[in-house]
Amino acid sequence: MPLPSDENNPEARAGSAALSIRGLAKRFGEKIAVNGVTLEVPQGSFYGLVGPNGAGKTTTLSMATGLLRPDFGQALVHGVDVWARPLEAKKLMGILPDGVRLFDRLTGEQLVTYAGLLRGMDRETVAERTGDLLRAFDLTNDAGTLVVDYSAGMTKKIALASALIHAPKLLVLDEPFESVDPVSAANIRDILANYVQSGGSVIVSSHVMDLVQRMCDHVAVIAAGTVLAAGTVDEVRGDATLEDRFVELVGGRNTSDGLSWLRTS
Numbered sequence: 001m002p003l004p005s006d007e008n009n010p011e012a013r014a015g016s017a018a019l020s021i022r023g024l025a026k027r028f029g030e031k032i033a034v035n036g037v038t039l040e041v042p043q044g045s046f047y048g049l050v051g052p053n054g055a056g057k058t059t060t061l062s063m064a065t066g067l068l069r070p071d072f073g074q075a076l077v078h079g080v081d082v083w084a085r086p087l088e089a090k091k092l093m094g095i096l097p098d099g100v101r102l103f104d105r106l107t108g109e110q111l112v113t114y115a116g117l118l119r120g121m122d123r124e125t126v127a128e129r130t131g132d133l134l135r136a137f138d139l140t141n142d143a144g145t146l147v148v149d150y151s152a153g154m155t156k157k158i159a160l161a162s163a164l165i166h167a168p169k170l171l172v173l174d175e176p177f178e179s180v181d182p183v184s185a186a187n188i189r190d191i192l193a194n195y196v197q198s199g200g201s202v203i204v205s206s207h208v209m210d211l212v213q214r215m216c217d218h219v220a221v222i223a224a225g226t227v228l229a230a231g232t233v234d235e236v237r238g239d240a241t242l243e244d245r246f247v248e249l250v251g252g253r254n255t256s257d258g259l260s261w262l263r264t265s
């Protein structure tokens with residue numbers, strides 16, 4: 001039997017992309033949350049995913065990472081189909097899901113250690129990397145605190161540390177900067193920038209346009225489950241700021257006219 005050519009072998013064609021999302025769709029009852037989203041995250045890119053509340057970002061990323069089964073479409077991580085070969089695909093990924101639910105009766109140190117052991121890593125490497133990660137995220141002093149007692153920002157950071165311990169090739173981060181203080185956010189940006197520089201790929205959802213414009217090299221704007229624009233940040237924003245371009249694409253600026261009762265004088 002002849003070997004399949006790249007043309008009719010989607011996994012081979014996706015080889016150059018860190019993440020290839022093809023026609024993903026999801027409906028919840030009557031609500032179409034994601035309506036055929038197609039995106040290519042090139043290897044070594046820092047890819048921003050932006051869109052208004054309810055645009056379908058979390059639903060798309062959940063389907064792309066094996067957390068939520070799509071109605072239609074496909075997601076390939078470095079050519080590996082996430083839903084056909086989940087174990088293989090998940091080895092390549094580090095995931096920070098939305099509204100992280102962690103084993104929060106563990107201490108921060110135990111949680112990161114547990115993440116490493118779950119990935120099949122040896123204890124010595126896990127201990128070494130856990131120490132490095134706690135330091136990098138400025139959590140060393142809280143290493144022995146139960147995660148349930150962490151603040152929202154600390155919880156984000158420990159979840160991100162847990163997602164990094166196995167040195168994944170692709171990081172999928174849903175709003176990693178939410179609740180994180182500016183100094184910690186700058187540290188996280190440095191960690192991610194170094195990660196990308198050393199060959200890793202990141203896709204990150206965010207509402208902070210300024211941050212995406214400065215941090216990312218690629219961006220996709222999605223609204224109502226559909227991709228409105230995608231490409232390099234410069235291609236998408238043109239001569240405008242990303243924020244202005246976003247508002248132009250998405251529209252929907254509301255005035256507060258209907259809230260006249262809110263005036264106090």
Ligand SMILES: Nc1ncnc2c1ncn2[C@@H]1O[C@H](COP(=O)(O)OP(=O)(O)OP(=O)(O)O)[C@@H](O)[C@H]1O
Binds near residue numbers: 032033052053058060
């Ligand atoms: N489990 C669910 N059941 C029903 N509807 C859902 C569910 N999850 C998401 N939705 C709906 O799908 C749409 C997309 O939601 P999603 O969370 O993907 O948006 P988002 O872009 O991540 O929004 P945000 O920026 O507010 O986090 C929304 O209308 C939401 O109400």
